[in-house]
Amino acid sequence: MGSTAVEFKNTATSTLLELVKNRRTYYGLKGESPISDDAIERIVQDSVLHVPSSFNTQTSRVVLLLKEEHQKVWDIAIKAIEGLVAAGHVPKESFETSTKPKLESFRAAYGTVLFFVDYEALAPIKEKFAIYADKFDPFALESNAMSQYFVWLALESEGFGANLQHYSPLVDEEIAKTWGLPASWKLDAQLVFGTPTSEPGEKQFAPIEDRFKVFGK
Numbered sequence: 001m002g003s004t005a006v007e008f009k010n011t012a013t014s015t016l017l018e019l020v021k022n023r024r025t026y027y028g029l030k031g032e033s034p035i036s037d038d039a040i041e042r043i044v045q046d047s048v049l050h051v052p053s054s055f056n057t058q059t060s061r062v063v064l065l066l067k068e069e070h071q072k073v074w075d076i077a078i079k080a081i082e083g084l085v086a087a088g089h090v091p092k093e094s095f096e097t098s099t100k101p102k103l104e105s106f107r108a109a110y111g112t113v114l115f116f117v118d119y120e121a122l123a124p125i126k127e128k129f130a131i132y133a134d135k136f137d138p139f140a141l142e143s144n145a146m147s148q149y150f151v152w153l154a155l156e157s158e159g160f161g162a163n164l165q166h167y168s169p170l171v172d173e174e175i176a177k178t179w180g181l182p183a184s185w186k187l188d189a190q191l192v193f194g195t196p197t198s199e200p201g202e203k204q205f206a207p208i209e210d211r212f213k214v215f216g217k
C-alpha cells in the first residue's frame with residue numbers, strides 16, 4: 001500500500017509524507033503541552049495566512065483557545081446537551097454513560113481550535129462571478145478543511161494528539177457570545193488537542209487499487 005521504496009529530491013517530502021501517515025485521531029488527551037503557547041499560535045496563524053482559498057477569498061476565521069478558555073467550549077457543549085436531555089430530546093442514560101464522559105475527555109485536553117467560515121464575505125465575489133455563485137460556499141468550506149488538516153498535522157508533528165469534532169449548531173450562539181465573535185462567522189469544526197494519554201485505535205484501509213488510478217506513468 002504505497003510502500004514501494006521511492007526517492008525524493010527533497011528530504012522534506014519524505015518527512016511530510018511521514019507526518020501524513022502518522023496523523024491519527026487521538027481521544028485520550030491531557031491538559032499538558034509539549035511546546036510553547038507561542039509555537040501553537042504560530043501554527044494556527046500560519047494556517048489562516050497561508051492555506052489557499054478559491055480566488056484568494058480568505059474566508060476562514062479561526063479562534064485558538066487554550067487551558068481555561070478551551071475548557072469553556074466543552075462546558076458549553078455539556079450544558080447544551082444537558083438542555084436537550086431536560087427537554088426529552090436525548091435519553092438521560094446515554095448522555096450520562098456516553099456523551100458526557102466523551103465531552104469531559106475533550107475538556108481534559110489542552111486546547112481547542114475553532115474553525116469558522118465567513119460566508120458573508122463572499123457576497124461581492126458571488127456578484128462579480130455570478131456564473132460560479134453556487135460554488136463559492138463549498139469552496140470556502142473546502143479551504144477551511146485544508147486549514148483544519150494542516151493544523152491537525154502540525155500539532156501532531158509537535159507531539160500533540162488531536163481529534164476533530166462537530167458540535168455546531170448546538171454550541172454556536174454561546175460560543176459567539178462567550179468570545180464576542182462576529183455573527184457572520186459560521187462555526188464548522190472544533191479541533192481538540194493535548195498530550196496523548198493513549199494510542200489511537202486500529203485503522204482499516206480500503207484497498208488502494210479501488211481508490212486510486214494512474215495513467216501515463
Ligand SMILES: Cc1cc2nc3c(=O)[nH]c(=O)nc-3n(C[C@H](O)[C@H](O)[C@H](O)COP(=O)(O)O)c2cc1C
Binds near residue numbers: 164165203
Ligand atoms: C471531515 C471530517 C469530519 C470528522 N468529524 C468527526 C467528528 O465529528 N467526531 C469525531 O470524533 N471524529 C471525526 N472525524 C475523525 C474521523 O472519524 C477519523 O479521521 C477517521 O475515522 C480516520 O481515523 P484517523 O483520524 O485516526 O486517521 C472527522 C474527520 C473528518 C476528516
